[in-house]
Amino acid sequence: MPSIKILSIETSGDICSVGLSDEGKLIAEYTTAEKHSHDKLLASYVKNILRDNNLDLEEISSVAVSVGPGSFTGLRVGVSLAKSLCFGGNPKLIPVPTLQAFAFAVKNNGGIFAIIPSHRDLFYIQEFDKEANPLNSIELLTKESILQKELKDKNICGSALVQLPELTFNKSANSLSINLISNLANKLFKSSSFVSPSDTVPIYSQNFVPKNHKSKNSSRL
Secondary structure (H helix, E strand, O other): OOOOEEEEEEOOOOOEEEEEEEOOEEEEEEEEOOOOOHHHHHHHHHHHHHHHOOOOHHHOOEEEEEEEOOOHHHHHHHHHHHHHHOOOOOOEEEEEEHHHHHHHHOOOOOOEEEEEEOOOOEEEEEEEOOOOOEOOOOEEEEHHHHHOOOOOOOEEEOOOOOOOOOOOEOOOOOOOOHHHHHHHHHHHHHOOOOOOHHHOOOOOOOOOOOOOOOOOOOOOO
């Protein structure tokens, strides 16, 4: 019986990353922190990781993609490519919520709160149980509102470490990586958490407001 191979995509933040896992273990990865590179590099990363591992797309069990919250442009690029790869229904598509990916990295420690920065003085926050199951909907709150919550003895994770020095973050999960996306993707695969490409949309959690503008790539495998 063929092993479970999952192709994971992370474009919700500054990094552009593609990883390949086999039976739950990440075996290959392409990652760059070059800004504004998602639309230039993502498709080639997918092509290269399949080529380097002698795989056709038909041999991939599922494509997992981070669906947010996160960068509007990054999410659009990542989700669009993942949907195109799964258009015919094979591989199957797994949407991976970014806040839950953080929470899953610190599961078994109850009272989990995942927090990531949005824009200005706003943050996405969500509470999870010890198995990283969501306990409420995603909230978009100000720093002041978050500091008013009773979080002193909670397990806090996410990428808002620098912006919220008043809180004690779990440092094992304060930067979103392809490994975190892949780990949760494998759990979601086992529970058959597949979604039709036509029904998969990014989690923006707020209306996008475009900015008014005045008139190095590092890869690893």
